[in-house]
Amino acid sequence: MDLLSDPLMQRALLVALLVGMTAPIVGTYLVQRRMALLGDGIGHVALAGVAAGWLAGSAAHLAQRDALALPGAVLFAIAAAVTIERLREKGTSPADVAMAILFYGGIALGVLLIGLAGGTSSNLLGYLFGSISTVTWPDVWLSVGLSCLILVIGLGLRHSLFAVTHDQDFAVSSGLPVRVLNLVVAVLAAVTITVAMRVVGVLLVSGLMILPVAIAQQFSRTFIRTMTSAMGIGTILCITGLTVTYYHDLQPGALIIVLGVVVFAVVSSIRGILTRRSNRTSLEAIHG
Amino acid sequence: MASPTPAVRVTDLHVALGGNPIVHGVSFDVAAGEMLTLMGGNGSGKTTAVRAILGIIPLLSGRIEIDGVAAADAPRERLGYVPQRVSATGGVSASALEVVTSGLLHDRRLLPPRGGRARALKALDAVGLADLAYQDVSTLSGGQQQRVLIARAMVRQPDLLFLDEPLAGVDLPSQEVFAKVLTDIKEQGATVVIVLHEVGPLANLIDRAVVLERGLIVHIGEPPHAHGEHALPGHDHIHPHDDDPNRAAGGQSALGLTV
Numbered sequence: 224m225d226l227l228s229d230p231l232m233q234r235a236l237l238v239a240l241l242v243g244m245t246a247p248i249v250g251t252y253l254v255q256r257r258m259a260l261l262g263d264g265i266g267h268v269a270l271a272g273v274a275a276g277w278l279a280g281s282a283a284h285l286a287q288r289d290a291l292a293l294p295g296a297v298l299f300a301i302a303a304a305v306t307i308e309r310l311r312e313k314g315t316s317p318a319d320v321a322m323a324i325l326f327y328g329g330i331a332l333g334v335l336l337i338g339l340a341g342g343t344s345s346n347l348l349g350y351l352f353g354s355i356s357t358v359t360w361p362d363v364w365l366s367v368g369l370s371c372l373i374l375v376i377g378l379g380l381r382h383s384l385f386a387v388t389h390d391q392d393f394a395v396s397s398g399l400p401v402r403v404l405n406l407v408v409a410v411l412a413a414v415t416i417t418v419a420m421r422v423v424g425v426l427l428v429s430g431l432m433i434l435p436v437a438i439a440q441q442f443s444r445t446f447i448r449t450m451t452s453a454m455g456i457g458t459i460l461c462i463t464g465l466t467v468t469y470y471h472d473l474q475p476g477a478l479i480i481v482l483g484v485v486v487f488a489v490v491s492s493i494r495g496i497l498t499r500r501s502n503r504t505s506l507e508a509i510h511g
Numbered sequence: 512m513a514s515p516t517p518a519v520r521v522t523d524l525h526v527a528l529g530g531n532p533i534v535h536g537v538s539f540d541v542a543a544g545e546m547l548t549l550m551g552g553n554g555s556g557k558t559t560a561v562r563a564i565l566g567i568i569p570l571l572s573g574r575i576e577i578d579g580v581a582a583a584d585a586p587r588e589r590l591g592y593v594p595q596r597v598s599a600t601g602g603v604s605a606s607a608l609e610v611v612t613s614g615l616l617h618d619r620r621l622l623p624p625r626g627g628r629a630r631a632l633k634a635l636d637a638v639g640l641a642d643l644a645y646q647d648v649s650t651l652s653g654g655q656q657q658r659v660l661i662a663r664a665m666v667r668q669p670d671l672l673f674l675d676e677p678l679a680g681v682d683l684p685s686q687e688v689f690a691k692v693l694t695d696i697k698e699q700g701a702t703v704v705i706v707l708h709e710v711g712p713l714a715n716l717i718d719r720a721v722v723l724e725r726g727l728i729v730h731i732g733e734p735p736h737a738h739g740e741h742a743l744p745g746h747d748h749i750h751p752h753d754d755d756p757n758r759a760a761g762g763q764s765a766l767g768l769t770v
Contacts, residue, residue, distance in 0.1 A: 251603055254602040254603050255602055255603040256602075257602050259602075380621060382612065382613065382616060382621065382622055382623055383616055383621040383622070385605070385609065385613060386613035386616050389605055389610065389613065390594075390610075390613070392562070392567045392594060393592060393594065393613070393614075393663070394613075394616075395565070395566055395567045396565040396566065396567060396587070396590070396592040396673075397587050397590075397592075397614075397616060397617040397618070398566075398585075398586065398587035398590075398617050398618040399616060399617065399618070399621070400619070436603065440603060440604060443604055444604050444606060444645065444646065444647040444650075445604060445605065445606040445608075445609055445645065445647070446603055446604065446605045446606070446609050447609065448604075449603050449604055
């Protein structure tokens with residue numbers, strides 16, 4: 224019960240719960256579009272946004288110099304998401320090249336801006352690998368608001384977002400606003416990344432979006448079942464990882480992702496065994 | 512005799528893919544209630560033309576009208592499209608029911624209508640796949656997947672239906688289902704544009720053929736089977752368009768031929 228009475232853990236658990244639940248929603252759409260690494264590209268630019276927020280905070284002589292870090296990350300991440308979507312749509316650069324440009328440009332810009340703000344790259348470490356213990360109540364409320372946005376749009380528009388991510392050509396022929404819906408997915412990804420950044424860091428944020436989906440896919444046959452299962456798995460992973468690190472001196476973000484990888488390995492192995500057994504039974508039935 | 516306002520009017524359509532011109536100044540009309548086939552060999556531009564008509568790929572130039580309205584502004588509520596194969600490359604499982612339900616969305620309708628699930632199940636039943644409604648489509652056979660796509664198009668109860676080589680690589684049961692669906696829709700008076708390599712078992716349903724070769728129209732008129740031919744008609748079979756000789760002449764002049 225110490226866990227729940229500690230204000231720091233209360234904040235951390237609340238954010239972990241929100242992130243665990245919402246990250247796989249966007250992750251499902253990204254996996255469906257085979258853009259699982261989009262989160263990485265956006266995350267790196269979000270880091271530049273953190274540094275820009277830090278710079279703005281310093282320039283405004285705020286008592287807490289990183290007070291604008293999260294809003295800065297949100298703005299930069301959304302700009303990155305829109306840019307990636309435009310590049311993908313126009314096809315002027317291959318998607319992987321566009322992503323690579325954002326990867327390195329984002330990191331480099333972040334380090335430059337944090338230097339201009341009078342800090343060092345070590346100030347960015349908490350955002351690179353996550354630092355859920357430093358989450359403040361304003362951060363929590365911003366996370367709650369953004370998570371509600373992801374839940375409402377990600378689940379409310381699931382039919383049309385599915386239609387666009389499943390078969391874009393058919394969606395176009397149906398007259399659906401494909402460009403807008405693709406942008407919605409990209410912006411939701413940006414918002415998710417900035418919310419999840421404090422929990423697992425930008426380097427691991429894609430893992431939290433994709434791993435629960437990869438696990439859910441091992442036993443789900445429908446799109447919505449995959450999404451809802453992934454939401455449950457993401458929540459369990461985040462809460463479990465955070466709880467363990469309360470009692471053991473481990474890095475929460477890294478533990479959450481490692482837990483996810485282990486669960487994926489176990490579930491996919493079990494599925495493989497069951498499939499082989501089912502195939503053997505079918506063969507025996509055929510050959511008597 | 513075509514109606515004054517054709518269901519589809521294609522005028523001087525030019526399309527390029529990756530900078531390479533594929534369709535060169537194609538013009539034709541599809542009358543309301545007509546079943547027209549776009550035919551031609553591989554690379555003739557028939558699929559490209561249909562994808563351009565539907566707005567999936569951009570036009571270099573030309574004009575497309577659906578029911579007298581520019582295609583970009585035409586409502587799609589009663590327009591169905593069955594692609595050649597499952598063009599989706601999704602990485603997440605999707606059930607047949609979810610895919611068919613997506614056919615109920617169009618224009619600004621971003622949510623399925625009330626009773627959409629029942630309509631989707633009914634459409635799946637019509638193609639003989641009601642038992643597989645909750646099955647992941649990627650685990651179905653090629654023919655079954657094609658039937659799911661037909662159900663997705665039919666769930667809208669289309670007045671205008673585009674089909675792109677629906678029989679390509681499809682098993683016999685699926686071909687039978689398809690022939691029945693097409694017969695029913697013709698009886699209901701819908702307009703159908705169907706891309707085919709050869710008319711084959713659909714010969715009796717087809718009203719008219721537009722034959723393409725290297726992106727140019729080389730024949731407009733009766734389907735090739737009407738002449739007892741197995742091969743596509745040659746250039747000497749070019750006929751002027753029924754209603755507008757100038758439109759047909761556009762295709763011919765590109766070939767340097769005269770009627």
